Amino acid sequence: MDAAVRPQDGGGVIARIETVLRHAVELPTAILVLVEIGVLLAGVVSRFVFHHPFVWSDELASILFLWLAMLGAVVALQRGQHMRMTAIVAGMGAPWRERAQVLAVAVPALFLLIVLPYARDYAEDEWFIETPALGWSNIVRAGAIPVGCAIMLAGCVLRLLRFRLRELIEVAAVLAVLVVALHLAAPALKALGNWNLCFFFVLLLAAGVLLGVPIGFAFGAATVAFLICVTNAPLTIVVSRMDEGMSTLVLLAVPLFVFLGLLIEMTGMARAMVAFLAGLLGHVRGGLYYVLLGAMYLVSGISGSKAADMAAVAPVLFPEMKRRGAHEGELVAILSASGAMSETIPPSLVLITIGSVTGVSIAALFTGGLVPGLVLALALALVAWHRSRHEAVGSRASGKEIRRTLVIALPALLLPFVIRTAVVEGIATATEVSTIGIAYAVVVGIVVYRQFDLRRIYPMLLETAALSGAILLIIGTATAMGWALTQSGFSRQLAHAMASVPGGGFGFLLISIAAFVVLGSVLEGIPAIVLFGPLLFPIAHTVGINEVHYAMVVVLAMGIGLFAPPLGVGYYAACVIGRVDPDMGMKRIWPYLGALLVGLLAVAAVPWFSTGFLR
Incomplete structure (x- = not known):
């Protein structure tokens, strides 16, 4: 759910319970x-400084x-920050929009129930089962799943109670008819054999999305419906696959990089980088x-959120532009x-996710992502140079001023560079280097x-938890969905x-590019990859394609879909951050998307870029 869900106020009692x-x-x-963060940082310090690692x-x-x-995931649900597609719902009339809002709460409630x-x-x-190092019962860890599901279910029920009774009854009737x-x-x-996959994972899933x-709950609901209707598999398999998907150690980097990105914005580091680049290039045609583009190349991927990347750059540059x-x-x-151009710039969480679910070396992905991003940046720069020909340019900064901003920004x-070098050179894992980055x-x-x-730390910690929970719930339910597809034999047929x-x-x-552009516009990057x-x-x-090369192609294709209107949610996020009406940029974005597509085809045709x- 997101901020578009605005249920009717059902009374002060429910509101107070929700607040508590x-x-x-x-x-x-x-x-x-x-x-x-403290546990992981202690582990890194004990290993690299004292050479006496904490085994636990x-x-x-x-x-x-x-x-x-x-x-x-609970916090994201309470704040309405779970990833969802709202473009179609936003275009509905008020009565149908409210029914869709009820559905957006009722389906997660049904899945959780x-x-x-x-x-x-x-x-x-x-x-x-006893954990090897600490000797604790594994229920200490696995208990997180039923506890989280129970709290989310309670939150959904409370929110449903705040809608009007008429819409509740209508949506409940529709869901009851669908179940029967x-x-x-x-x-x-x-x-139907495997043709039933089209019903559950194309028609039913697409309707929900x-x-x-x-998205995470849509994945889970479609998977549960498939397993109940056409298989004899116990539904505990859904829970075990969710556990497997969310527990991969590589994904520990997700909340840490999210928090690091928020720290970079809060401490003024992003503004310092932008100020230096503006002094260096602000006097040339299209300089800003x-x-x-350079600022997005530098800061991209660290936060785990394209919205956070854009929010760190746009407010600094837009007024002068x-x-x-x-x-x-x-x-x-x-x-x-x-935002689409910089999807492959490490330490991208999409690249970390690819490494987690496919086994491709994250160090290799980090190395391979730099040049493809640069190719697309150059393509965008050419379009920007052409389209900025009638704009004024700034005065040339003096050498002294450039040196001053460089010292400040250094x-x-x-x-x-420290983060990327540490991972690529094998000095530290993505998780370890994220803790080092936070301390730095x-x-x-x-x-x-x-x-x-x-005073900003507490909100930042909650923002980190909400974004991480939303991402990880999608990974968990998509892992369960992927298991169902694999067991059905679909993967062999697709191959x-x-x-x-x-x-x-x-x-x-070429087929993968077309498919992932569509997937990127509907599912966003991480869900589609998982x-x-x-x-x-x-x-x-x-078919003889290097896995790193393929990763760069599909990630960039997803990025184009994510930021391409009218469906790409990244485009609307950019409009909100820039405080610009979406209609203002709708016609002007296509030359840039064309440049991205040309750059992507170049990356696909020349594996050397990736x-x-x-080594």
Whole structure:
């Protein structure tokens, strides 16, 4: 759910209960983020400084991480921050829009109601398993799933009670009819063989996503419906796959990089980088456009949120760009395009997710992502140069001023390079280097920039938990959905069909580009990767495509879909951040998207861009 969900006020009692529940969850969740950072940082210090690693640190971090994922999902649900598609719902009339809002709460409630007993059983089965280092019962970790599901279910019920009774009854009737219809149609659906996948994972899933059901819950609901109707698999498999998807140690980097990105903005590091680039290039034609592209290249990926990346750059540059005569639509157009351009810039959470679900080396992905992003940045720069020909240019900064801004920006400029070098050179894992980055940002913020507002830490911890929980819930339910697709034999059929595409490897790349542009506009990057990565990467390997090269192609394709109107939610996020009406940029973004597509085709045609610097 997101801020578009505005239920009718059902009375002060429900509001007070929601407030109490929110505060009861938010404080321990914020503390959990801090403890997670502290445990991981202690493990890194003990290993690299004292050469005496804490054998229990990774195990404790893994236990805390599942709790953070589930409680973060609760916070995201309470704040309406779960990823969902709202473009179609927003265009509906008021009565239908409210019904869609009820549906966006009712479907998660139904999914949680079905899964909760199996989550409890799954946790109870873990009672007799003992963790190797700490010697704790594994129910300490697995209990996070039923607890999180129960709190989210309570939150959904409270929110449903605030809608008007008429809409509640109508939506409940529709869902009841759908459940009965699925029960009666189960024999016929079984007889269809794997064609029934089109019903559950194309028609049913697409209907849920397009009507604004949060993506993670839409995945889960479609999977549960498939397993109940056409298989004999126990629903505990959904819970176990969710646990597996959310518990991968590589994903520990997700909340840490999210928090690091917020620290970079809060401490003024992002502003320092932008100020230096503006002094360096602000006097040339299209100079501030190049600064925007360069700033997005530097800061992208650290926060785990394109919205956070854009929010760190746009407010600094847009006022001056408008003063020089830039059209508002032009600004939001290049901001959106720069978000798509920078999807492969490490340490991108999409790249970390690819490494997690496909087994591709994250160090190799980090190395391979730099040049493709640069290729697309150059393509965008050419368009910006042409379209800024009538705008004023700024005065040339003096050498002294450039040196001054460089000195100020140097600590900030070093951070992205330190992070990427540490991972690529094998000095530290993505998780370890994120803790180092947090410690670095805190020290630099306090000592160098003297901007460290303690009052902002608590909201930042909650924002970290909410974004991380939303991402990890999608990964968990998509993992369960991917298991269902794999067990059905769909992956083998897909592999056979796509491997026989005319044109060999390049034909496969072209089809993948088209597919992931569409997926990016509907599902966003991480959900699409978790769902289809394990299926398509082996096919790419079979037809002779390097896995790092394939990763860059599909990530950039998803980025184009994510920021392409009218469906791409990234475009609307850029409009909100830039405070520009979406209609202003709708016509002006297409030359930039065309440049991105040309750059993507160049990356696809020239594998060296992705693999030239791999060892």
